Every structure is written in structure tokens, then in C-alpha cells.
Amino acid sequence: MRTFPVQMPSGMRYWTVIGEDLLVMSVADAYLRYLRFGRDAAESTTKTYAGAVALYLSWCAATGQDWRAAAGKMPAFVLWLRHSPSQPGTTPGGPVEAAVRGPRRINCVLAGVRGFLTFAVDHGEAPRGVLGHLYELANSQDLPAEARGEDGAWRLRMKARHRVPAIRQRPDRASDEDVLALLRACLSARDRLLVMLLARAGLRRGELVGLRREDVHFLVDSSSLGCGFPGSHLHVVRRQNTNGAWAKARHSRIVPVDSLVVHAHDQYFTERVMNPAAGESDFVFVNLFRAPMGAPMTPAAVNELLAAASRRAGLDPAVHPHALRHGFASNVLDAGGSIDEVQELLGHASISSSQVYLHPAPERLRAAVERVALAATSPGT
Incomplete structure (x- = not known):
């Protein structure tokens, strides 16, 4: 499986997934067209998600699994993502010693695959039991306060079952x-x-x-x-x-x-x-x-x-x-x-x-601490 760009008569482009026989994978294509034209996603987004779906379908083919049933074996897919290269013209084999994809890349692939499989369920192309392999019910109390809604009420939500822990690194700031x-x-x-x-x-x-x-x-x-x-x-x-x-x-x-x-x-x-x-x-x-x-x-x-x-x-x-x-x-x-x-x-x-973008200057951090110290020593405190 590999990705392929498609240009519509209007000039708009999106990315799809084709097999070794150069035929389009119809369900994946419908999902990616939905992202581009139904959700108004960027072309680059469809390229990223097409790559994720292509990896998933390649794993299914390499392991002899139907892509619908394979949703129940996501931990094995995560292991495959971590260790199996996906160079064009090669057949993914067993795990290699070094990891070839980091947590952020793996989580990005998993997000694309979840979207694809959820779309397939919603359109009758996959059984509803697939969703149980992808999500679990969770409450909203583990979300940041601003994401819980204005009333702060407790709610159920669907939480992704499979996610690789990743250490969030502070993005670079140009001085x-x-x-x-x-x-x-x-x-x-x-x-x-x-x-x-x-x-x-x-x-x-x-x-x-x-x-x-x-x-x-x-x-x-x-x-x-x-x-x-x-x-x-x-x-x-x-x-x-x-x-x-x-x-x-x-x-x-x-x-x-x-x-x-x-x-x-x-x-x-x-x-x-x-x-x-x-x-x-x-x-x-x-x-x-x-x-x-x-x-x-x-x-x-x-x-x-x-x-x-x-x-x-x-x-x-x-x-x-x-x-x-x-x-x-x-x-x-x-x-x-x-x-x-x-x-x-x-x-x-x-x-x-x-x-995520905030990088307080060292001088501002120092001033914040000194303001606390000044308040503690002020008369009447």
C-alpha cells in the first residue's frame, strides 16, 4: 500500500491510498475525500492520514489479517510501527533491534487509523464492535478545566485505548x-x-x-x-x-x-x-x-x-x-x-x-520570584 495524490477537476488535491495493483482502496479513499471536502481539511492533512492508513493496511497484508478484524490487535500494530521500516519496495518483516518511529509519530499514525476505522463503522463498512477496540468510556474530570465546558459538569467521553507515552518537549524559541x-x-x-x-x-x-x-x-x-x-x-x-x-x-x-x-x-x-x-x-x-x-x-x-x-x-x-x-x-x-x-x-x-508556545524569558522568571520575595517582606504582610 502507498499514498497517491489526486487532483480534482476544480484543481483541489487530496491524497488517497492505492495497492500494489494500483487500484484505489475504496473505503480509505472515501474517508480521505471526506476529510478534504467534508471537513475542509488541508491537503497536507490528507497526506498525513493517507500515510497512516497505508501503514495500517500494509501491516494487515503482511500479517494476513482482514483490516476490520485487525482492529482488535492494535498493540501488535503499535509494536510493528515501532520497529518495522516502511521503505518502498520492501516487505515489513519481524522487529528490528532499534526503534524506527518515535512516540509522537506512532500516535499520529494511530489517530489517522482510528479516524479511518470510525468512518468505516459509521458508513457500514465495518462492524460496530470495532469501536470497542479503539475507544473506552472515560469521564471528563481528567481534562483541563477549560475543556470541561462552562458548567464544569461530569460527562462521559470516548477515550482512545492505544496511545504511546511521549515526553512533551518545549518547542524551540528563536531569540x-x-x-x-x-x-x-x-x-x-x-x-x-x-x-x-x-x-x-x-x-x-x-x-x-x-x-x-x-x-x-x-x-x-x-x-x-x-x-x-x-x-x-x-x-x-x-x-x-x-x-x-x-x-x-x-x-x-x-x-x-x-x-x-x-x-x-x-x-x-x-x-x-x-x-x-x-x-x-x-x-x-x-x-x-x-x-x-x-x-x-x-x-x-x-x-x-x-x-x-x-x-x-x-x-x-x-x-x-x-x-x-x-x-x-x-x-x-x-x-x-x-x-x-x-x-x-x-x-x-x-x-x-x-x-504550548510560551517560553518565559529568564529575566521574567527572575522578576516573578523577586515579586514574591518583595511581597513577603513588605510591612503589614
Whole structure:
């Protein structure tokens, strides 16, 4: 089993699963089409889930099991995931000595397989007993307070039976020194604006290269554009893009920007108008220095650009786009911002998602402890 991209007549793409006979696995295909068009998932999401389903079906084939009945042997599948490689053209065999997939990757695969099997049950392609192998009833008391509902009442929920314990590691945060080094290493005004928007607006890479010129409201009376938001800002809008860019959040949001970003944009505009091909594109970030000229930059190009700039700046490891986003969130808090402000700026549906990005500066941690000590020694305490 392997994954395969499918392009619809509308131009939208999703990923499906095909067998060695090059025939589509119909139930998997229906599930992945449902994700893409019914749930409005990103193409990249269908690619990830197609890979998970392909691994599950490959394991079923290698062990001679029907994919419906194999749901009752998930622990064996987890062991197979941990130790069996899945290189194209090879038949998975017995466990090898070293683990080839870590806990986070295994849990991601399990999530995709649970979704696939649940979809199959819901559409009559698998017996309802499959759900009992995937989930157990649990109560809501083990959830964070913000996830229990406003009334805090006790409720039953379905809890995944199989999950590999994983140590949550704090994501990397790009420091201000890293950002300055990247800016010095940029070779064009376009690249400097790109770094600035990642570091000072906290955009995801898909949001960044999905920006259209109509989304940029810099130093204009926004009311004339039907927008009443004050000051210079960006509109992050989820839409279909020819370059594969995708805004993760379903709802659009407004991100204010400072004068440094506006100045960087002005410099890029001057650079861009020198390339006639760029004038034909409504995308903000386009190819100026390599073919196809004027085409919108892709999300992968953002990683390539930062990797090259990191090498020139002598940064090891290279700074990745999300490290700049993490740095932005932490800087907002270090400057006195609140967690709900960070949530809105980053476009998170849940405040718990924003908490993952927080990296209090050592100085802020020190100040917090000193405030406690000061309160303890104050008169009247």
C-alpha cells in the first residue's frame, strides 16, 4: 500500500491510498475525500492520514489479517510501527533491534487509523464492535478545566485505548539575536519581509505565502476597504491557493503589525516592481530570482530560505518557521501581553494550544520570584 495524490477537476488535491495493483482502496479513499471536502481539511492533512492508513493496511497484508478484524490487535500494530521500516519496495518483516518511529509519530499514525476505522463503522463498512477496540468510556474530570465546558459538569467521553507515552518537549524559541542574524543574512528585501512577518506577526508559513495583496492594509484608511480595524494590519484568510498554502484556522483573523514590518514591506514593494512578471500575481510573496518568475512562493520554499539564511548566519541548528512563531508569542507575553491576546494573535481555537508556545524569558522568571520575595517582606504582610 502507498499514498497517491489526486487532483480534482476544480484543481483541489487530496491524497488517497492505492495497492500494489494500483487500484484505489475504496473505503480509505472515501474517508480521505471526506476529510478534504467534508471537513475542509488541508491537503497536507490528507497526506498525513493517507500515510497512516497505508501503514495500517500494509501491516494487515503482511500479517494476513482482514483490516476490520485487525482492529482488535492494535498493540501488535503499535509494536510493528515501532520497529518495522516502511521503505518502498520492501516487505515489513519481524522487529528490528532499534526503534524506527518515535512516540509522537506512532500516535499520529494511530489517530489517522482510528479516524479511518470510525468512518468505516459509521458508513457500514465495518462492524460496530470495532469501536470497542479503539475507544473506552472515560469521564471528563481528567481534562483541563477549560475543556470541561462552562458548567464544569461530569460527562462521559470516548477515550482512545492505544496511545504511546511521549515526553512533551518545549518547542524551540528563536531569540531576538537569532532574528537579527537572519535579517543580516537575507539577500533581498523580500526575504527580510518574510522573516519579519514570521518573527513579528507570528504567522505560520502557510499563512505567510498564502497572503494576497488585498490582505495587506498598511498605512491606508481601512474604512475605504470595508475594514474598520485601526492601524496597519494583515488579514489572514483561509482560501484555496495554487501554491499549496493553507491557513490552518477556519476563521479569518486580523494581525496588527508595527512600523518595522511596514518599512520592510515598502522596501520589498520597490524591489518587486522591478520584476515585470511579479505584477501579474496577486500573491504577496512571489519568485523574483528563479523560475517560474512571478509564481507564488510555496511553503517548502520558506523552509529552504530560512535554512540557507541560517547557514550564512552561522546558526546551528537552522531556525525553522515555527521557532520564529514561538519567539513572537513569548515576546508578546514578556512585554506584558496576556494569554488571550496571544491566542487571538496566533489564531488558536483553544487557549491550551497557545500555552504550548510560551517560553518565559529568564529575566521574567527572575522578576516573578523577586515579586514574591518583595511581597513577603513588605510591612503589614
